[in-house]
Amino acid sequence: MSNQKVKKERLDVLLVEQGFFDSRENAKRHIMAGIILVNDVPVDKAGTKVPVDAKLRIKGHVMPYVGRGGYKLEKALKTFHIDMKGKVMADIGASTGGFTDCALQNGAAKVFAIDVGTNQLDWKLRSNPQVVNMEKTNIKVVTEDTLGEKVDFISTDVSFISVLKIIPAVKSILKEDGSMAILIKPQFEAGKDKVGKGGIVREPEIHEEVVSDTLAAFEEEGFHCWDLTFSPIKGGSGNIEFLAYLKWQKPETSITEERIHQVVEEAHEVLKK
Incomplete structure:
Protein backbone atom coordinates (compact mmCIF):
# COMPACT_ATOMS: atom_id res chain seq x y z
CA MET A 1 0.00 0.00 0.00
CA SER A 2 1.38 3.42 -1.00
CA ASN A 3 2.20 5.94 1.71
CA GLN A 4 2.31 8.78 -0.76
CA LYS A 5 0.34 11.73 0.57
CA VAL A 6 -2.18 13.48 -1.63
CA LYS A 7 -1.16 17.06 -2.32
CA LYS A 8 -3.32 19.74 -0.72
CA GLU A 9 -4.12 23.26 -1.84
CA ARG A 10 -6.10 26.24 -0.56
CA LEU A 11 -9.76 25.88 -1.48
CA ASP A 12 -9.98 29.29 -3.16
CA VAL A 13 -6.88 28.57 -5.25
CA LEU A 14 -8.17 25.13 -6.25
CA LEU A 15 -11.55 26.54 -7.31
CA VAL A 16 -9.82 29.01 -9.63
CA GLU A 17 -7.39 26.41 -10.99
CA GLN A 18 -10.28 24.10 -11.85
CA GLY A 19 -12.17 26.90 -13.59
CA PHE A 20 -15.10 27.32 -11.21
CA PHE A 21 -14.30 31.04 -10.77
CA ASP A 22 -12.14 33.58 -12.56
CA SER A 23 -10.49 34.98 -9.42
CA ARG A 24 -9.70 34.03 -5.82
CA GLU A 25 -11.80 36.96 -4.65
CA ASN A 26 -14.83 35.63 -6.48
CA ALA A 27 -14.17 32.13 -5.16
CA LYS A 28 -13.84 33.50 -1.61
CA ARG A 29 -17.24 35.19 -1.79
CA HIS A 30 -18.90 31.91 -2.71
CA ILE A 31 -16.96 29.97 -0.07
CA MET A 32 -17.97 32.43 2.66
CA ALA A 33 -21.58 32.09 1.51
CA GLY A 34 -21.37 28.42 2.48
CA ILE A 35 -22.35 27.06 -0.91
CA ILE A 36 -19.07 25.33 -1.80
CA LEU A 37 -19.02 21.61 -1.07
CA VAL A 38 -15.81 19.60 -0.74
CA ASN A 39 -16.58 15.89 -1.07
CA ASP A 40 -20.21 16.91 -0.38
CA VAL A 41 -19.27 18.69 2.88
CA PRO A 42 -19.68 22.51 3.14
CA VAL A 43 -16.46 24.46 3.72
CA ASP A 44 -16.71 28.18 4.49
CA LYS A 45 -13.07 29.25 4.88
CA ALA A 46 -11.13 30.17 1.75
CA GLY A 47 -7.78 29.20 3.26
CA THR A 48 -8.81 25.65 4.13
CA LYS A 49 -6.34 23.17 2.63
CA VAL A 50 -8.13 20.41 0.73
CA PRO A 51 -6.85 17.46 -1.34
CA VAL A 52 -6.30 18.45 -4.97
CA ASP A 53 -8.32 15.43 -6.07
CA ALA A 54 -11.30 16.31 -3.86
CA LYS A 55 -14.72 16.52 -5.50
CA LEU A 56 -15.70 20.20 -5.60
CA ARG A 57 -19.15 21.50 -6.44
CA ILE A 58 -21.42 24.45 -5.91
CA LYS A 59 -24.47 23.73 -3.75
CA GLY A 60 -27.65 23.49 -5.77
CA HIS A 61 -25.72 23.10 -9.00
CA VAL A 62 -24.99 19.68 -10.42
CA MET A 63 -22.24 19.87 -13.03
CA PRO A 64 -23.15 17.69 -16.02
CA TYR A 65 -19.52 16.99 -16.92
CA VAL A 66 -16.41 15.76 -15.11
CA GLY A 67 -14.80 19.15 -15.74
CA ARG A 68 -16.07 22.63 -16.53
CA GLY A 69 -14.32 22.41 -19.88
CA GLY A 70 -17.37 20.45 -20.97
CA TYR A 71 -19.31 23.71 -21.09
CA LYS A 72 -16.89 24.99 -23.74
CA LEU A 73 -17.45 22.06 -26.07
CA GLU A 74 -21.17 22.12 -25.31
CA LYS A 75 -21.36 25.66 -26.66
CA ALA A 76 -19.27 24.73 -29.70
CA LEU A 77 -21.54 21.79 -30.55
CA LYS A 78 -24.68 23.93 -30.23
CA THR A 79 -23.36 27.06 -31.93
CA PHE A 80 -21.66 25.26 -34.80
CA ALA A 90 -9.54 13.23 -30.72
CA ASP A 91 -9.63 15.41 -27.58
CA ILE A 92 -6.30 17.24 -27.60
CA GLY A 93 -5.44 18.57 -24.15
CA ALA A 94 -8.01 16.32 -22.48
CA SER A 95 -6.97 17.03 -18.87
CA THR A 96 -9.79 15.82 -16.55
CA GLY A 97 -11.95 15.04 -19.58
CA GLY A 98 -14.65 17.72 -19.71
CA PHE A 99 -14.60 17.80 -23.52
CA THR A 100 -14.49 14.00 -23.73
CA ASP A 101 -17.43 13.64 -21.35
CA CYS A 102 -19.49 16.19 -23.30
CA ALA A 103 -18.72 14.44 -26.59
CA LEU A 104 -19.77 11.04 -25.23
CA GLN A 105 -22.98 12.47 -23.80
CA ASN A 106 -23.71 13.81 -27.28
CA GLY A 107 -23.30 10.43 -28.94
CA ALA A 108 -19.59 10.14 -29.81
CA ALA A 109 -18.67 6.50 -30.46
CA LYS A 110 -15.02 6.76 -29.45
CA VAL A 111 -12.68 9.40 -28.03
CA PHE A 112 -8.90 9.49 -28.00
CA ALA A 113 -8.21 11.53 -24.84
CA ILE A 114 -4.74 12.95 -25.47
CA ASP A 115 -2.76 14.86 -22.86
CA VAL A 116 0.92 15.35 -22.04
CA GLY A 117 0.08 15.15 -18.32
CA THR A 118 -0.69 12.11 -16.22
CA ASN A 119 -3.32 11.00 -13.71
CA GLN A 120 -5.69 13.81 -14.71
CA LEU A 121 -8.41 12.00 -16.63
CA ASP A 122 -11.45 11.33 -14.44
CA TRP A 123 -11.92 7.69 -13.40
CA LYS A 124 -15.38 7.61 -14.94
CA LEU A 125 -13.71 8.13 -18.32
CA ARG A 126 -10.66 5.98 -17.65
CA SER A 127 -12.96 3.03 -17.11
CA ASN A 128 -15.14 3.79 -20.15
CA PRO A 129 -14.37 1.39 -23.04
CA GLN A 130 -15.24 4.16 -25.53
CA VAL A 131 -12.30 6.23 -24.25
CA VAL A 132 -8.69 5.62 -25.27
CA ASN A 133 -6.64 7.19 -22.48
CA MET A 134 -3.51 8.64 -24.10
CA GLU A 135 -1.91 10.36 -21.11
CA LYS A 136 1.78 11.27 -21.18
CA THR A 137 1.42 11.80 -24.93
CA ASN A 138 2.82 14.87 -26.69
CA ILE A 139 0.44 15.79 -29.50
CA LYS A 140 3.41 16.87 -31.62
CA VAL A 141 4.36 13.22 -32.17
CA VAL A 142 0.85 11.88 -32.79
CA THR A 143 0.10 10.61 -36.30
CA GLU A 144 -2.52 8.46 -37.99
CA ASP A 145 -0.28 5.46 -37.26
CA THR A 146 -0.28 6.36 -33.55
CA LEU A 147 -4.07 6.17 -33.40
CA GLY A 148 -4.52 3.40 -35.93
CA GLU A 149 -7.17 5.44 -37.75
CA LYS A 150 -8.21 8.93 -38.74
CA VAL A 151 -10.85 10.81 -36.75
CA ASP A 152 -14.09 12.57 -37.66
CA PHE A 153 -13.72 15.40 -35.18
CA ILE A 154 -11.00 17.10 -33.15
CA SER A 155 -11.34 19.37 -30.13
CA THR A 156 -8.41 21.27 -28.66
CA ASP A 157 -7.81 22.86 -25.27
CA VAL A 158 -4.04 23.15 -24.93
CA SER A 159 -2.12 25.21 -22.38
CA PHE A 160 1.39 26.68 -22.22
CA ILE A 161 1.87 26.19 -25.98
CA SER A 162 0.36 27.88 -28.99
CA VAL A 163 -2.53 26.02 -30.58
CA LEU A 164 -0.59 26.35 -33.83
CA LYS A 165 1.81 23.67 -32.55
CA ILE A 166 -0.88 21.02 -33.07
CA ILE A 167 -1.25 21.67 -36.82
CA PRO A 168 1.12 18.90 -38.03
CA ALA A 169 -0.74 16.34 -35.92
CA VAL A 170 -4.24 17.37 -36.96
CA LYS A 171 -3.19 17.34 -40.62
CA SER A 172 -2.23 13.71 -40.13
CA ILE A 173 -5.23 12.47 -38.15
CA LEU A 174 -8.28 14.41 -39.42
CA LYS A 175 -10.43 12.82 -42.14
CA GLU A 176 -11.01 14.75 -45.38
CA ASP A 177 -14.62 15.39 -44.41
CA GLY A 178 -13.73 15.93 -40.75
CA SER A 179 -13.95 19.09 -38.67
CA MET A 180 -12.54 20.56 -35.48
CA ALA A 181 -13.35 23.04 -32.76
CA ILE A 182 -10.21 24.77 -31.53
CA LEU A 183 -9.98 26.81 -28.34
CA ILE A 184 -7.93 29.96 -28.90
CA LYS A 185 -6.27 31.14 -25.69
CA PRO A 186 -4.87 34.67 -26.14
CA GLN A 187 -2.37 34.35 -23.27
CA PHE A 188 -0.53 31.60 -25.16
CA GLU A 189 -0.78 33.24 -28.59
CA ALA A 190 0.04 36.90 -27.93
CA GLY A 191 3.63 38.03 -27.40
CA LYS A 192 4.84 38.32 -23.81
CA ASP A 193 4.74 42.10 -24.07
CA LYS A 194 0.99 41.89 -24.69
CA VAL A 195 0.16 39.69 -21.70
CA GLY A 196 -0.73 41.67 -18.59
CA LYS A 197 -0.45 41.12 -14.86
CA GLY A 198 -1.43 37.65 -13.73
CA GLY A 199 -1.00 36.27 -17.24
CA ILE A 200 -4.21 37.90 -18.46
CA VAL A 201 -4.81 39.52 -21.85
CA ARG A 202 -7.41 42.22 -21.29
CA GLU A 203 -7.38 44.41 -24.41
CA PRO A 204 -10.03 43.64 -27.06
CA GLU A 205 -7.62 44.79 -29.77
CA ILE A 206 -5.13 42.08 -28.81
CA HIS A 207 -7.91 39.49 -28.74
CA GLU A 208 -8.90 40.46 -32.28
CA GLU A 209 -5.29 40.33 -33.44
CA VAL A 210 -4.72 36.90 -31.86
CA VAL A 211 -7.91 35.39 -33.32
CA SER A 212 -7.20 36.84 -36.77
CA ASP A 213 -3.57 35.65 -36.80
CA THR A 214 -4.52 32.18 -35.53
CA LEU A 215 -7.19 31.68 -38.17
CA ALA A 216 -4.81 32.95 -40.88
CA ALA A 217 -2.15 30.45 -39.78
CA PHE A 218 -4.60 27.55 -39.96
CA GLU A 219 -5.84 28.82 -43.34
CA GLU A 220 -2.29 28.65 -44.70
CA GLU A 221 -2.21 24.98 -43.70
CA GLY A 222 -5.50 24.21 -45.47
CA PHE A 223 -8.00 24.60 -42.62
CA HIS A 224 -10.82 27.06 -43.23
CA CYS A 225 -12.88 28.77 -40.52
CA TRP A 226 -16.62 28.20 -40.85
CA ASP A 227 -17.75 29.91 -37.66
CA LEU A 228 -16.49 31.66 -34.56
CA THR A 229 -17.73 32.29 -31.03
CA PHE A 230 -16.36 32.85 -27.53
CA SER A 231 -16.09 30.40 -24.66
CA PRO A 232 -19.04 30.67 -22.25
CA ILE A 233 -16.63 30.64 -19.30
CA LYS A 234 -13.27 32.25 -18.72
CA GLY A 235 -10.12 30.20 -18.44
CA GLY A 236 -8.73 29.31 -15.02
CA SER A 237 -6.60 32.46 -14.79
CA GLY A 238 -9.48 34.69 -15.88
CA ASN A 239 -8.76 34.94 -19.61
CA ILE A 240 -11.46 35.28 -22.24
CA GLU A 241 -11.10 32.46 -24.77
CA PHE A 242 -12.49 31.86 -28.26
CA LEU A 243 -13.82 28.86 -30.18
CA ALA A 244 -13.32 28.43 -33.92
CA TYR A 245 -14.93 25.81 -36.15
CA LEU A 246 -12.56 24.60 -38.87
CA LYS A 247 -12.81 22.24 -41.85
CA TRP A 248 -10.70 21.25 -44.84
CA GLN A 249 -13.50 22.46 -47.13
CA LYS A 250 -13.96 26.14 -47.87
CA PRO A 251 -17.18 27.77 -46.63
CA GLU A 252 -19.38 29.81 -48.94
CA THR A 253 -18.70 32.86 -46.79
CA SER A 254 -15.38 33.42 -45.04
CA ILE A 255 -15.03 34.85 -41.53
CA THR A 256 -14.31 38.56 -41.88
CA GLU A 257 -12.38 40.94 -39.64
CA GLU A 258 -15.73 42.58 -38.93
CA ARG A 259 -17.10 39.26 -37.67
CA ILE A 260 -14.03 38.75 -35.45
CA HIS A 261 -14.53 42.24 -34.02
CA GLN A 262 -18.20 41.46 -33.35
CA VAL A 263 -17.40 38.20 -31.50
CA VAL A 264 -14.68 39.83 -29.38
CA GLU A 265 -16.94 42.75 -28.54
CA GLU A 266 -19.74 40.41 -27.50
CA ALA A 267 -17.34 38.31 -25.40
CA HIS A 268 -16.21 41.36 -23.44
CA GLU A 269 -19.79 42.46 -22.89
CA VAL A 270 -21.04 39.07 -21.70
CA LEU A 271 -18.01 38.06 -19.62
CA LYS A 272 -17.16 41.41 -18.05
CA LYS A 273 -16.98 41.35 -14.25
Missing part, protein backbone atom coordinates in the same frame (compact mmCIF):
# COMPACT_ATOMS: atom_id res chain seq x y z
CA HIS A 81 -24.47 22.66 -35.16
CA ILE A 82 -22.08 19.71 -34.82
CA ASP A 83 -23.62 16.25 -34.74
CA MET A 84 -21.40 13.93 -32.66
CA LYS A 85 -23.51 10.78 -33.06
CA GLY A 86 -21.30 7.84 -34.00
CA LYS A 87 -18.22 10.05 -34.46
CA VAL A 88 -14.63 9.16 -33.60
CA MET A 89 -12.97 12.11 -31.88
Whole structure:
Protein backbone atom coordinates (compact mmCIF):
# COMPACT_ATOMS: atom_id res chain seq x y z
CA MET A 1 0.00 0.00 0.00
CA SER A 2 1.38 3.42 -1.00
CA ASN A 3 2.20 5.94 1.71
CA GLN A 4 2.31 8.78 -0.76
CA LYS A 5 0.34 11.73 0.57
CA VAL A 6 -2.18 13.48 -1.63
CA LYS A 7 -1.16 17.06 -2.32
CA LYS A 8 -3.32 19.74 -0.72
CA GLU A 9 -4.12 23.26 -1.84
CA ARG A 10 -6.10 26.24 -0.56
CA LEU A 11 -9.76 25.88 -1.48
CA ASP A 12 -9.98 29.29 -3.16
CA VAL A 13 -6.88 28.57 -5.25
CA LEU A 14 -8.17 25.13 -6.25
CA LEU A 15 -11.55 26.54 -7.31
CA VAL A 16 -9.82 29.01 -9.63
CA GLU A 17 -7.39 26.41 -10.99
CA GLN A 18 -10.28 24.10 -11.85
CA GLY A 19 -12.17 26.90 -13.59
CA PHE A 20 -15.10 27.32 -11.21
CA PHE A 21 -14.30 31.04 -10.77
CA ASP A 22 -12.14 33.58 -12.56
CA SER A 23 -10.49 34.98 -9.42
CA ARG A 24 -9.70 34.03 -5.82
CA GLU A 25 -11.80 36.96 -4.65
CA ASN A 26 -14.83 35.63 -6.48
CA ALA A 27 -14.17 32.13 -5.16
CA LYS A 28 -13.84 33.50 -1.61
CA ARG A 29 -17.24 35.19 -1.79
CA HIS A 30 -18.90 31.91 -2.71
CA ILE A 31 -16.96 29.97 -0.07
CA MET A 32 -17.97 32.43 2.66
CA ALA A 33 -21.58 32.09 1.51
CA GLY A 34 -21.37 28.42 2.48
CA ILE A 35 -22.35 27.06 -0.91
CA ILE A 36 -19.07 25.33 -1.80
CA LEU A 37 -19.02 21.61 -1.07
CA VAL A 38 -15.81 19.60 -0.74
CA ASN A 39 -16.58 15.89 -1.07
CA ASP A 40 -20.21 16.91 -0.38
CA VAL A 41 -19.27 18.69 2.88
CA PRO A 42 -19.68 22.51 3.14
CA VAL A 43 -16.46 24.46 3.72
CA ASP A 44 -16.71 28.18 4.49
CA LYS A 45 -13.07 29.25 4.88
CA ALA A 46 -11.13 30.17 1.75
CA GLY A 47 -7.78 29.20 3.26
CA THR A 48 -8.81 25.65 4.13
CA LYS A 49 -6.34 23.17 2.63
CA VAL A 50 -8.13 20.41 0.73
CA PRO A 51 -6.85 17.46 -1.34
CA VAL A 52 -6.30 18.45 -4.97
CA ASP A 53 -8.32 15.43 -6.07
CA ALA A 54 -11.30 16.31 -3.86
CA LYS A 55 -14.72 16.52 -5.50
CA LEU A 56 -15.70 20.20 -5.60
CA ARG A 57 -19.15 21.50 -6.44
CA ILE A 58 -21.42 24.45 -5.91
CA LYS A 59 -24.47 23.73 -3.75
CA GLY A 60 -27.65 23.49 -5.77
CA HIS A 61 -25.72 23.10 -9.00
CA VAL A 62 -24.99 19.68 -10.42
CA MET A 63 -22.24 19.87 -13.03
CA PRO A 64 -23.15 17.69 -16.02
CA TYR A 65 -19.52 16.99 -16.92
CA VAL A 66 -16.41 15.76 -15.11
CA GLY A 67 -14.80 19.15 -15.74
CA ARG A 68 -16.07 22.63 -16.53
CA GLY A 69 -14.32 22.41 -19.88
CA GLY A 70 -17.37 20.45 -20.97
CA TYR A 71 -19.31 23.71 -21.09
CA LYS A 72 -16.89 24.99 -23.74
CA LEU A 73 -17.45 22.06 -26.07
CA GLU A 74 -21.17 22.12 -25.31
CA LYS A 75 -21.36 25.66 -26.66
CA ALA A 76 -19.27 24.73 -29.70
CA LEU A 77 -21.54 21.79 -30.55
CA LYS A 78 -24.68 23.93 -30.23
CA THR A 79 -23.36 27.06 -31.93
CA PHE A 80 -21.66 25.26 -34.80
CA HIS A 81 -24.47 22.66 -35.16
CA ILE A 82 -22.08 19.71 -34.82
CA ASP A 83 -23.62 16.25 -34.74
CA MET A 84 -21.40 13.93 -32.66
CA LYS A 85 -23.51 10.78 -33.06
CA GLY A 86 -21.30 7.84 -34.00
CA LYS A 87 -18.22 10.05 -34.46
CA VAL A 88 -14.63 9.16 -33.60
CA MET A 89 -12.97 12.11 -31.88
CA ALA A 90 -9.54 13.23 -30.72
CA ASP A 91 -9.63 15.41 -27.58
CA ILE A 92 -6.30 17.24 -27.60
CA GLY A 93 -5.44 18.57 -24.15
CA ALA A 94 -8.01 16.32 -22.48
CA SER A 95 -6.97 17.03 -18.87
CA THR A 96 -9.79 15.82 -16.55
CA GLY A 97 -11.95 15.04 -19.58
CA GLY A 98 -14.65 17.72 -19.71
CA PHE A 99 -14.60 17.80 -23.52
CA THR A 100 -14.49 14.00 -23.73
CA ASP A 101 -17.43 13.64 -21.35
CA CYS A 102 -19.49 16.19 -23.30
CA ALA A 103 -18.72 14.44 -26.59
CA LEU A 104 -19.77 11.04 -25.23
CA GLN A 105 -22.98 12.47 -23.80
CA ASN A 106 -23.71 13.81 -27.28
CA GLY A 107 -23.30 10.43 -28.94
CA ALA A 108 -19.59 10.14 -29.81
CA ALA A 109 -18.67 6.50 -30.46
CA LYS A 110 -15.02 6.76 -29.45
CA VAL A 111 -12.68 9.40 -28.03
CA PHE A 112 -8.90 9.49 -28.00
CA ALA A 113 -8.21 11.53 -24.84
CA ILE A 114 -4.74 12.95 -25.47
CA ASP A 115 -2.76 14.86 -22.86
CA VAL A 116 0.92 15.35 -22.04
CA GLY A 117 0.08 15.15 -18.32
CA THR A 118 -0.69 12.11 -16.22
CA ASN A 119 -3.32 11.00 -13.71
CA GLN A 120 -5.69 13.81 -14.71
CA LEU A 121 -8.41 12.00 -16.63
CA ASP A 122 -11.45 11.33 -14.44
CA TRP A 123 -11.92 7.69 -13.40
CA LYS A 124 -15.38 7.61 -14.94
CA LEU A 125 -13.71 8.13 -18.32
CA ARG A 126 -10.66 5.98 -17.65
CA SER A 127 -12.96 3.03 -17.11
CA ASN A 128 -15.14 3.79 -20.15
CA PRO A 129 -14.37 1.39 -23.04
CA GLN A 130 -15.24 4.16 -25.53
CA VAL A 131 -12.30 6.23 -24.25
CA VAL A 132 -8.69 5.62 -25.27
CA ASN A 133 -6.64 7.19 -22.48
CA MET A 134 -3.51 8.64 -24.10
CA GLU A 135 -1.91 10.36 -21.11
CA LYS A 136 1.78 11.27 -21.18
CA THR A 137 1.42 11.80 -24.93
CA ASN A 138 2.82 14.87 -26.69
CA ILE A 139 0.44 15.79 -29.50
CA LYS A 140 3.41 16.87 -31.62
CA VAL A 141 4.36 13.22 -32.17
CA VAL A 142 0.85 11.88 -32.79
CA THR A 143 0.10 10.61 -36.30
CA GLU A 144 -2.52 8.46 -37.99
CA ASP A 145 -0.28 5.46 -37.26
CA THR A 146 -0.28 6.36 -33.55
CA LEU A 147 -4.07 6.17 -33.40
CA GLY A 148 -4.52 3.40 -35.93
CA GLU A 149 -7.17 5.44 -37.75
CA LYS A 150 -8.21 8.93 -38.74
CA VAL A 151 -10.85 10.81 -36.75
CA ASP A 152 -14.09 12.57 -37.66
CA PHE A 153 -13.72 15.40 -35.18
CA ILE A 154 -11.00 17.10 -33.15
CA SER A 155 -11.34 19.37 -30.13
CA THR A 156 -8.41 21.27 -28.66
CA ASP A 157 -7.81 22.86 -25.27
CA VAL A 158 -4.04 23.15 -24.93
CA SER A 159 -2.12 25.21 -22.38
CA PHE A 160 1.39 26.68 -22.22
CA ILE A 161 1.87 26.19 -25.98
CA SER A 162 0.36 27.88 -28.99
CA VAL A 163 -2.53 26.02 -30.58
CA LEU A 164 -0.59 26.35 -33.83
CA LYS A 165 1.81 23.67 -32.55
CA ILE A 166 -0.88 21.02 -33.07
CA ILE A 167 -1.25 21.67 -36.82
CA PRO A 168 1.12 18.90 -38.03
CA ALA A 169 -0.74 16.34 -35.92
CA VAL A 170 -4.24 17.37 -36.96
CA LYS A 171 -3.19 17.34 -40.62
CA SER A 172 -2.23 13.71 -40.13
CA ILE A 173 -5.23 12.47 -38.15
CA LEU A 174 -8.28 14.41 -39.42
CA LYS A 175 -10.43 12.82 -42.14
CA GLU A 176 -11.01 14.75 -45.38
CA ASP A 177 -14.62 15.39 -44.41
CA GLY A 178 -13.73 15.93 -40.75
CA SER A 179 -13.95 19.09 -38.67
CA MET A 180 -12.54 20.56 -35.48
CA ALA A 181 -13.35 23.04 -32.76
CA ILE A 182 -10.21 24.77 -31.53
CA LEU A 183 -9.98 26.81 -28.34
CA ILE A 184 -7.93 29.96 -28.90
CA LYS A 185 -6.27 31.14 -25.69
CA PRO A 186 -4.87 34.67 -26.14
CA GLN A 187 -2.37 34.35 -23.27
CA PHE A 188 -0.53 31.60 -25.16
CA GLU A 189 -0.78 33.24 -28.59
CA ALA A 190 0.04 36.90 -27.93
CA GLY A 191 3.63 38.03 -27.40
CA LYS A 192 4.84 38.32 -23.81
CA ASP A 193 4.74 42.10 -24.07
CA LYS A 194 0.99 41.89 -24.69
CA VAL A 195 0.16 39.69 -21.70
CA GLY A 196 -0.73 41.67 -18.59
CA LYS A 197 -0.45 41.12 -14.86
CA GLY A 198 -1.43 37.65 -13.73
CA GLY A 199 -1.00 36.27 -17.24
CA ILE A 200 -4.21 37.90 -18.46
CA VAL A 201 -4.81 39.52 -21.85
CA ARG A 202 -7.41 42.22 -21.29
CA GLU A 203 -7.38 44.41 -24.41
CA PRO A 204 -10.03 43.64 -27.06
CA GLU A 205 -7.62 44.79 -29.77
CA ILE A 206 -5.13 42.08 -28.81
CA HIS A 207 -7.91 39.49 -28.74
CA GLU A 208 -8.90 40.46 -32.28
CA GLU A 209 -5.29 40.33 -33.44
CA VAL A 210 -4.72 36.90 -31.86
CA VAL A 211 -7.91 35.39 -33.32
CA SER A 212 -7.20 36.84 -36.77
CA ASP A 213 -3.57 35.65 -36.80
CA THR A 214 -4.52 32.18 -35.53
CA LEU A 215 -7.19 31.68 -38.17
CA ALA A 216 -4.81 32.95 -40.88
CA ALA A 217 -2.15 30.45 -39.78
CA PHE A 218 -4.60 27.55 -39.96
CA GLU A 219 -5.84 28.82 -43.34
CA GLU A 220 -2.29 28.65 -44.70
CA GLU A 221 -2.21 24.98 -43.70
CA GLY A 222 -5.50 24.21 -45.47
CA PHE A 223 -8.00 24.60 -42.62
CA HIS A 224 -10.82 27.06 -43.23
CA CYS A 225 -12.88 28.77 -40.52
CA TRP A 226 -16.62 28.20 -40.85
CA ASP A 227 -17.75 29.91 -37.66
CA LEU A 228 -16.49 31.66 -34.56
CA THR A 229 -17.73 32.29 -31.03
CA PHE A 230 -16.36 32.85 -27.53
CA SER A 231 -16.09 30.40 -24.66
CA PRO A 232 -19.04 30.67 -22.25
CA ILE A 233 -16.63 30.64 -19.30
CA LYS A 234 -13.27 32.25 -18.72
CA GLY A 235 -10.12 30.20 -18.44
CA GLY A 236 -8.73 29.31 -15.02
CA SER A 237 -6.60 32.46 -14.79
CA GLY A 238 -9.48 34.69 -15.88
CA ASN A 239 -8.76 34.94 -19.61
CA ILE A 240 -11.46 35.28 -22.24
CA GLU A 241 -11.10 32.46 -24.77
CA PHE A 242 -12.49 31.86 -28.26
CA LEU A 243 -13.82 28.86 -30.18
CA ALA A 244 -13.32 28.43 -33.92
CA TYR A 245 -14.93 25.81 -36.15
CA LEU A 246 -12.56 24.60 -38.87
CA LYS A 247 -12.81 22.24 -41.85
CA TRP A 248 -10.70 21.25 -44.84
CA GLN A 249 -13.50 22.46 -47.13
CA LYS A 250 -13.96 26.14 -47.87
CA PRO A 251 -17.18 27.77 -46.63
CA GLU A 252 -19.38 29.81 -48.94
CA THR A 253 -18.70 32.86 -46.79
CA SER A 254 -15.38 33.42 -45.04
CA ILE A 255 -15.03 34.85 -41.53
CA THR A 256 -14.31 38.56 -41.88
CA GLU A 257 -12.38 40.94 -39.64
CA GLU A 258 -15.73 42.58 -38.93
CA ARG A 259 -17.10 39.26 -37.67
CA ILE A 260 -14.03 38.75 -35.45
CA HIS A 261 -14.53 42.24 -34.02
CA GLN A 262 -18.20 41.46 -33.35
CA VAL A 263 -17.40 38.20 -31.50
CA VAL A 264 -14.68 39.83 -29.38
CA GLU A 265 -16.94 42.75 -28.54
CA GLU A 266 -19.74 40.41 -27.50
CA ALA A 267 -17.34 38.31 -25.40
CA HIS A 268 -16.21 41.36 -23.44
CA GLU A 269 -19.79 42.46 -22.89
CA VAL A 270 -21.04 39.07 -21.70
CA LEU A 271 -18.01 38.06 -19.62
CA LYS A 272 -17.16 41.41 -18.05
CA LYS A 273 -16.98 41.35 -14.25
